[in-house]
Amino acid sequence: MATSSEQQHTTKALELATQALFLSNPNPRVGCVITSPDGQVVLGQGFTQQAGGPHAEVMALRDAAARGNNSLQGATAYVTLEPCSHQGRTGPCCDALIGAGIGKVVASLADPNPLVAGQGFARLRAAGVEVVVGPGATESRELNIGFFSRMVRGTPWVRMKTAASLDGTTALANGQSQWITSPAARADGHAWRARACAVLTGIGTVLDDDPQLDVRDVATPRQPHLVIVDSQLQTPLQARLWSVPGRSTCLIYTAVRDEAKKAALESRGATVIHLPNAQGKVDLGAMLQDLGRQRAINELHVEAGHKLNGSFLREGLVDELLLYQAPRLLGPGLGMAQTAPLQSLADGTALDYISVDRIGPDLRIVARVQGRDRF
Numbered sequence: 069m070a071t072s073s074e075q076q077h078t079t080k081a082l083e084l085a086t087q088a089l090f091l092s093n094p095n096p097r098v099g100c101v102i103t104s105p106d107g108q109v110v111l112g113q114g115f116t117q118q119a120g121g122p123h124a125e126v127m128a129l130r131d132a133a134a135r136g137n138n139s140l141q142g143a144t145a146y147v148t149l150e151p152c153s154h155q156g157r158t159g160p161c162c163d164a165l166i167g168a169g170i171g172k173v174v175a176s177l178a179d180p181n182p183l184v185a186g187q188g189f190a191r192l193r194a195a196g197v198e199v200v201v202g203p204g205a206t207e208s209r210e211l212n213i214g215f216f217s218r219m220v221r222g223t224p225w226v227r228m229k230t231a232a233s234l235d236g237t238t239a240l241a242n243g244q245s246q247w248i249t250s251p252a253a254r255a256d257g258h259a260w261r262a263r264a265c266a267v268l269t270g271i272g273t274v275l276d277d278d279p280q281l282d283v284r285d286v287a288t289p290r291q292p293h294l295v296i297v298d299s300q301l302q303t304p305l306q307a308r309l310w311s312v313p314g315r316s317t318c319l320i321y322t323a324v325r326d327e328a329k330k331a332a333l334e335s336r337g338a339t340v341i342h343l344p345n346a347q348g349k350v351d352l353g354a355m356l357q358d359l360g361r362q363r364a365i366n367e368l369h370v371e372a373g374h375k376l377n378g379s380f381l382r383e384g385l386v387d388e389l390l391l392y393q394a395p396r397l398l399g400p401g402l403g404m405a406q407t408a409p410l411q412s413l414a415d416g417t418a419l420d421y422i423s424v425d426r427i428g429p430d431l432r433i434v435a436r437v438q439g440r441d442r443f
């Protein structure tokens with residue numbers, strides 16, 4: 069049972085971790101608070117920086133030094149994930165904490181990476197540091213659901229976003245869809261793009277909308293990667309998606325081997341990956357494995373049309389829905405997802421509502437496919 073002081077410092081560490089939401093990908097969002105041994109004084113605090121930059125613990129140690137708190141002997145570090153014990157792009161945080169004289173570490177969770185899980189705690193304990201694990205575990209895992217998904221399942225957390233009228237239409241039969249939802253809801257959608265490692269769409273949407281699929285309506289330190297599902301390599305060489313400042317990576321998954329088209333797209337900076345399925349389309353399951361294992365994608369933000377959405381749902385690849393609903397009826401048109409008619413109500417996809425919010429005049433619903441977060 070955490071004391072109220074432990075809870076207070078853990079809450080603060082979680083708040084700090086949230087500040088890494090758009091920043092630390094593909095590293096986890098972690099916060100750290102260092103207090104005096106009696107918990108009365110906060111000596112330093114920090115959160116994970118961009119990949120390759122300092123982790124939360126190092127930021128908190130630096131903050132303590134900047135505040136003139138040079139002796140941390142016996143101090144307590146509250147950290148929302150197990151401190152690392154391995155040499156990655158930065159040095160091991162455990163060694164930094166031990167070297168600074170930290171006497172106790174209160175960590176929310178063990179690192180989900182099976183290659184390193186528990187090693188940080190073992191190293192701290194071996195150096196005589198008291199380790200408590202647990203406070204803030206649920207919140208920290210939720211904040212890092214994509215990182216946990218990639219580490220445990222090997223695939224990203226798949227969040228499918230759609231913007232529809234109240235009667236579920238995402239585009240008119242003639243393809244018109246801009247705009248169904250309000251500027252406020254679209255800006256909110258950009259914030260969800262910003263927290264994802266990658267935004268994914270289908271070639272149908274690329275050809276119909278000439279979209280940018282970047283983050284423009286909220287401030288962000290980095291652009292998510294773009295992923296296009298394009299069996300026949302029809303992505304145009306002239307399109308708005310190529311001129312997004314700061315976007316480093318465009319991955320195009322295809323079902324054809326066409327070296328000329330591939331070279332042309334690669335000359336625009338794309339990486340073309342050949343992953344066909346038996347129907348001559350892109351193998352979406354294999355693509356998710358590739359995105360998780362080879363490209364370090366934690367959260368995948370799917371913003372596609374009804375055909376690709378239908379395939380994702382039919383194949384059971386969706387974890388969460390992010391649905392914006394405008395207070396408007398549009399009648400028949402393209403729905404959220406093209407799926408085959410069911411024979412029984414029991415065959416429907418069961419969801420849990422996570423949140424329902426009003427964004428400007430629209431509704432935002434976050435719903436989770438039942439059982440998908442149990443990994």
Ligand SMILES: NC(=O)C1=CN([C@@H]2O[C@H](COP(=O)(O)OP(=O)(O)OC[C@H]3O[C@@H](n4cnc5c(N)ncnc54)[C@H](OP(=O)(O)O)[C@@H]3O)[C@@H](O)[C@H]2O)C=CC1
Binds near residue numbers: 229230238298302373
């Ligand atoms: N309101 C909203 O939230 C949104 C609306 N839209 C609207 O949707 C419309 C476009 O919809 P749609 O044509 O369905 O576009 P999609 O973005 O769903 O792309 C569909 C295409 O993806 C390709 N594809 C490759 N592999 C697969 C696979 N395994 N399963 C399914 N498709 C695959 C197919 O083309 P190929 O075989 O050539 O590769 C298919 O035609 C536009 O009008 C757009 O404005 C789009 C996004 C969001």
Ligand SMILES: Nc1c(N[C@@H]2O[C@H](COP(=O)(O)O)[C@@H](O)[C@H]2O)[nH]c(=O)[nH]c1=O
Binds near residue numbers: 248
């Ligand atoms: N029509 C529609 C959306 N459509 C989505 O936004 C994409 C355009 O993105 P961008 O080019 O970056 O502005 C488009 O291709 C489709 O995926 N989104 C919404 O929030 N509300 C809307 O009403």
